[in-house]
Amino acid sequence: MKAKLQDIADRTELSIATVSRALRSEQDALVSHDTRVLVRRVAREIGYQPNLLGRSLKTGRTNTISYWTFDAFSAYYAQIARQISEQAVARGYSVAINNARDASHSLAAAGTYETDFDSTYADIPMAAHYDGIIAACDVSFARRDFALVKRPPSTPWVGINVSYDCDLDHAFLDLYDGALQVMRHLLGGGLRSIAIMIRGGKTLSCDPRVRAYKEMMEAAGLPMQHIEVEAHGRSQGRASMVNYVENSRALGRALPQAIFCVNDEVAIGAYRGLCDTGVRVPDEVRLVGCDNIEDTAYHACPISTVAMPVDEMCSTAWDFLENRMREPELAPQQIVLKPQLIVRESSQF
Amino acid sequence: MKAKLQDIADRTELSIATVSRALRSEQDALVSHDTRVLVRRVAREIGYQPNLLGRSLKTGRTNTISYWTFDAFSAYYAQIARQISEQAVARGYSVAINNARDASHSLAAAGTYETDFDSTYADIPMAAHYDGIIAACDVSFARRDFALVKRPPSTPWVGINVSYDCDLDHAFLDLYDGALQVMRHLLGGGLRSIAIMIRGGKTLSCDPRVRAYKEMMEAAGLPMQHIEVEAHGRSQGRASMVNYVENSRALGRALPQAIFCVNDEVAIGAYRGLCDTGVRVPDEVRLVGCDNIEDTAYHACPISTVAMPVDEMCSTAWDFLENRMREPELAPQQIVLKPQLIVRESSQF
DNA sequence: GCGTCAATTGTAAACGTTTACAAAGCCATT
């Protein structure tokens, strides 16, 4: 079967302990030079690979962290997952992606992410022995106390993506500020009729983007216009947009001059919906998305969006996590990163 | 610390073996009903979670498989990764995504996937104890013998995505057939000047899409036209397209009537490149991509593409893998799945 | 020749499980 320490010990006529030391220790410490060379040669010859289970069981360290998320594979979240992964490899860790969507197919099918961490993160991620956790949470989660999330006690834990006003480690994006930039841009262009396109329910009441939108509209003395989508994907954005335009025409209601979409996928869907109904972008309706996924820049009419400092967020989160693993009693480490509005043709004046 | 079997044993005044049996065995086998109930109650009370490392070390099973890939997070591959993940959860497994790109930052940055499995899959995935491996390989790999890939000996292994003409388990996509459909469509529309847009080098000589393109063009007595891209991403597609159009204009050379792009990202980039240079799609140039990533359907001019049966491929691969784990001596299990051309506006006549 | 020290190696326990085997208890059959 697979080679183990004992096999090397047999062949070299050394004890298993010496073999272990010869393989692990840096330089020629703890073991003579000749032994070191011999052991390593034999290890290579018989293709020895350490059994990580045995090692981890003894050391209590797995060199694996868990990335908890609601959605690892759609464009924006995939950027984050990729970054977390690459950082992991660079820092000598493996990462297990624990995707809440996987655990709830029906929810995934419906495209809704209103998932309960406690119920979907069932036994496997809880029982597995991770050295740390990076959790990217959803906006729908915002009102809950991050600290209440069920997780292995005393496992180092860092939150990313969306803010929760808690005193745990986190590297968050300032969605509120991003939305302010969008609204200043649109209002600054002289627009008076601006809608926001986002899911209803809990998300609507919690989302910092909605808060920024509301405040800016109220400050300008303008009424709020909410276009609802069932979920934050392309298809829902398109369906909702087509429906909205047709209704507006039936009612003789004017379309808004601009629509601020909760994310780029919805914006892309809305864009296509406007194409479907023959509404010109940006002449009749201006469009702004959020997240800066790659595709926004490639449309015939490139779509304005808000760029998120994903790389910085992820590497900071990793720094925080490594600090916490080294020094468990550290004070909470927190950073809130500013996004950056990117104006493209879809909202140019 | 964390609760373990011994803690339950102490509290119930049973032996550790009985506790283990009470927790694991189905029904009331091997253990009396009362004991079973008692043990489970105490386990819940003290929040017992089994230590997966200890268990796996003993049983030799980790209930984890590895997904080997060159790129887990771009749109098309993310679809596959998601499907593999969801299937894993549904079947009671965890999946570790071992991404070759993570291991080679420079390559990732360059957007080139010409990575060597042997060198990038270094120690971690080799040493980790996986029950099985699903490997999604790249076209650039096509000429090599799949069987030569370095991997833990005797670990069940299934190949997906691209064919390698080997006798190992695989669930492959018939890219050749997909490309035939594209070429029949374009030639059937009466076009005479058709280019293919793909990376040069090894990829160009190996790719079954190129083979289909060549054969069909030769059969029609038409010359091959190759537009090279540096890598198979949007930005490279755009840059290459802009460059090609400008050169053509400078040389007074006519543009091809259609371009068959190696994948959708390149097609989207090319589409944008044609917008940049003021070339109309599909009136002047027709465009066909490959993979059917979601974005293609949402552009102002929806892009024709080839839909891959990703879900079927992944669930079949999982079936194969589970069969192989159960029955190591099974004959090679193989299936080659047909893609399906989707004609959209970008190549309508 | 003896004690001290450093360098190297070995012994054995531990990490938390699972499981083969043995043991004990009980009941029914002879």
Added chain:
DNA sequence: AATGGCTTTGTAAACGTTTACAATTGACGC
């Protein structure tokens, strides 16, 4: 009363490491 079989439980070894501690060796200074 002895035998056999069934149910339930316990004992102990094993999975492959790491590491505290002990042991051995040789060199060296006195």
